[in-house]
Amino acid sequence: MNFEVIRDYLPLYIKAFMLTIKIGWIGIALSLGIGVFSAFILHFKIPIASQIVKVYVELFRNTPLLVQLFFVYFGLPKIGISISAEAYGAIGLGLLGGSYMTESFRSGLDAVKVSQTESALALGMSKGQLFTSVILPQAVTLSVPAVVANLIFLLKETSVFSAISLMDLMFTAKDLIGLYYNTTECLVMLVVFYIFMLLPVSILGSVIEKKTRFKMFGD
């Protein structure tokens, strides 16, 4: 391995890393918003809206991100919306992630026992008090493992951004390999940067999981 090469490429990788993280987390923030909103619609069985959410979830969970990105990237300009490649990436990731997050939050909401609702109602709580003080906190805790898994999955999915010419980590690695053939160095750096991006999420996730599970396990 040639460490000079690594040193020369480092600034390019760092730039790509920052871009990947930026778009990744904007996309994830978007997906969390979409997920919470859609899960509420499903949980409260809001007519029409829940049908739309169901179609959306199935559509986006059952197609690859690459295909979704192409649709956003080539489709939006056709209807007169023209935005930056970064925005396409974030929207694409947000839509994909939203479908997964919807399912995670919905299953969290559904996993709260009916008997919890009944004992809260029996204490005279209103529907709103029941939801905010009893159901929501438990649902959030119950969704944590699935949400953390989604976060890691989505951050990994950013690797397809290169297909719409976003200079993310994958794009940079491929580009450099194509130009100079330092394949080993480029790939090792790629792996290291991905691990650098994902490991903290993974560790933080399991800490949060343990903390919340400790409180909740059993009743």
Added chain:
Amino acid sequence: MEEILRVNNLSKRFEDIEVLNNLSLSVKKGEVVVIVGPSGCGKSTFLRCLNGLEEIEEGEIFLDGEKVSSNKKNMSKTREKIGMVFQSYDLFPHKTILQNITLAPIKVKKRKKAEVEEEALKLLDRVGLLSKKDNYPRQLSGGQKQRVAIVRALIMHPEVLLLDEITAALDPEMVREVLDVVLSLAKEGRTMLIVTHEMAFAKAVADRVIFLENGKIVEEGSPKEFFEDPKTDRLKKFLETFSYEK
């Protein structure tokens, strides 16, 4: 004594099965009524109708002279007056014992936190669980959880307390500690409707015992009459299932 709860001709069906059949009952203030009967006879459904967890289809319920209607707004007012404790405790797993108890008085009755906590601690002390105030439900035994559930209902100052087989899920050695609490509540004059399979307890705690079968009151009487001199064959048969004598 003054009547606190009155049920007139209550009927309830789930699809094609009639679970409660034209049931009427009057309960006086301070009275302890125990309801026994084979499983599936409608005991839980009856209690659940009283606090509106099941919709009332036919008949009327009056609490303290006021008609209980399935109207949503009035329902939570009614529920403040009727406390209920379930077989499965159903404490809130994400809240500490103290928070479990203070949640409803603070949210529903808008009482001051400090004042509610003071009362909660007194009640916890009374059931011997003061040291558990900062624990989570999962750290308590079944019997302890059920005592907390009783306190959680008591702090709402209900006029009537409904207890639905509250010892049925407990290990035998924990049944006593829970029943002792209920017995002490009876002694201080609380109005209670108790569903139980603990016949010795029923005898000790009840002012009146009711035998429910197929959604109908088949027989009722003082504990002495009820257990020692049952009139109907059906009640005799039912009571026999609890004895092992040959």
